[in-house]
Amino acid sequence: MTTLAAVSANFTRDLEQNYALIASLADEARHRGVDFLTLPEAAIGGYLSSLGNHGDTVRTTARSLPPAIRLDGPEIARVQQIVGDLVVAIGFCELADDGHTRYNAAAVLDGSTVYGSYRKVHQPLGEGMSYSAGSGYGVFDTPIGRVGLQICYDKAFPEAARIMALRGAQVIASLSAWPAARTATAENLQDDRWTYRFNLFDTARALDNQVFWVASNQSGTFGSLRYVGNAKVVDPGGNILATTLLGSGMAVAEVDIDETFRTMRAGMFHLRDRRPDVYGPITEVGAGSDLAHA
Template sequence: MSITVAAVSANFTRDLEQNYALIEQLLEDARAQGAQLVAFPEASIGGYLSSLGNHGDTVRTTTRSLPPAIRLDGPELRHVQELAGETVVVIGFCELDDDGETRYNAAVCLDGQRIYGSYRKVHQPLGEAMSYAAGPGYHAFDTPLGRIGLQICYDKAFPEAARVLALDGAEIVVSLSAWPAARTATAENLQDDRWTYRFNLFDTARALDNQVFWIASNQSGTFGSLRYVGNAKVVDPGGNVLATTLLGAGLAVAEIDVEGTFRTMRGGMFHLRDRRPDAYGPVTASDSPQAQGWRELAHA
């Protein structure tokens, strides 16, 4: 069975009403092209942080507005569900924990009837940890369109993150981002920027590593000091880009056949089957001398 999926490249800010209007318009455009699954970027509800690095936003010290912190059962996501209807939507937001204080950079997969799964970002770049707590791990979940796993932005730089989702049966990995251009030595043509290159390389590599469909959304335009690189895309299990927005805002739409493609791709070399976990001990060992040395360097 084939399904049509769409990855969004768009600019989202602190203005929630503007965000909802943009979500509604993009859903209409995606449905007009037959999309049954639409992946919005990281921080689509309320926008991302305005800066990163040593001068990143923090709950305690920022003079800027932080993204609104919302709950999974709050009115903001219920409104998105109303807009989603029968369409399966993946969208990023700032989640408020039950303690009423802790914030997570989060994503949720839902339609008008239910929430299928949610995720709290594990890997945090630069100064993001000053604003968000880290999530605990990865898991895939079932939806009417297949088994889906979620990642957010910097997660894609870690092969283990995508592999865990693939081992949990994910057929489609949705990677939501607010991925900016390099902060120094930015290329004149943003499509040639080194961080744009990495964003695109990670997407194709992770799809091919795990022989899964990979849907990458991203913010576009600018927000605060960040200039986003767009390049939302759909990648097949062979690492082939089926559709991309490049730098522009809009939708990357593609028709995919999960069962048929898996049967063909995994009929010969099947990376998950051919793994040798007995040879990978250092990958997950947290008590090795090397791991201890890295932790010391990180806190130096």
């Protein structure tokens, strides 16, 4: 049996506060027998304070941007020291080797090993003013199985999760800083249209690809953004096994990965029954506008 957990929590620019929160969450995870813990996007240093046309940019608001850190830097090493033998997925702003290019990134690691890292591919609402885009999806062997990483808006693109499923991902960690709608926000945030989409994407991507989906998210507020929480663990049938709803907390579920795969994939053959011979337009540059009028 494997225990999966997803966190909803508020991370800011204060690195010491972040480390203290990670330590508290790691302690809780160990107490609850967690094997794999998914922390939110930008858990080291916080996310952008705003998005859209008035979003943070490297040129105009450098002081408000998350600290850019290297994968082999002291910040990641500090997290490794904190988490010990717990396998963790965590988001941060990565500084490339050229010393100035920034990526919205995530890594899966424990106290001794960084098993893999990922740079966010799909960028919403002007995020490209602050980060460069990644260019691929990897799947990494870890002590809890084969894990894929994606960040926030990636979940809106079925191709992203499908690539990882085809590469053998058993668990996909989807790390987010997903806010509520900026206009016409619902009085009850759980009913907000962006909360609805966040939850729908999580269940759909798990079911599409028949994988365990572990979705973390920021909670509370930061800058102009109000986050929707709803960290969750979803099984390969699209069933939500545990969720935090709007609040901060940890969604925890004990699962049998191998047995669940045998059961779920014995009755639904989403990967086997694909028809790649008719999917060509999906990867053709500029095909979107043509398909819309087909």
